[in-house]
Amino acid sequence: MNQKNTMLNIAELTIRHRAELDGYKNDDYDAVEDPEGYIVSILVSLQHWCNENEINWNREVTMAARFVKADKREQTDE
Numbered sequence: 001m002n003q004k005n006t007m008l009n010i011a012e013l014t015i016r017h018r019a020e021l022d023g024y025k026n027d028d029y030d031a032v033e034d035p036e037g038y039i040v041s042i043l044v045s046l047q048h049w050c051n052e053n054e055i056n057w058n059r060e061v062t063m064a065a066r067f068v069k070a071d072k073r074e075q076t077d078e
Contacts, residue, residue, distance in 0.1 A: 004071045018042055 012031050018038040019029035029036075050057040 002074070004075065007071070014042055015039060 015031040015034060015038050016024075016027070016029055018041060019031070019036065020026075022036065029038075031038075046060075047057050049055070050060060
């Protein structure tokens with residue numbers, strides 16, 4: 001499994017877990033369509049986590065963007 005697929009797997013599991021907190025069962029939630037807006041909820045929770053723990057949110061987002069660009073370059077090289 002390449003890095004992008006690993007990240008997609010983590011994202012889907014995270015979205016599904018967030019849905020479970022609201023009572024959805026296992027695969028009952030459509031993580032692709034995300035009708036409840038759990039992706040935004042997860043991003044907000046991560047920003048709160050960073051603020052609460054004195055982690056530089058903007059630095060984390062910038063670093064994540066660099067990793068995404070590197071993953072895209074890796075894909076075009078394959």
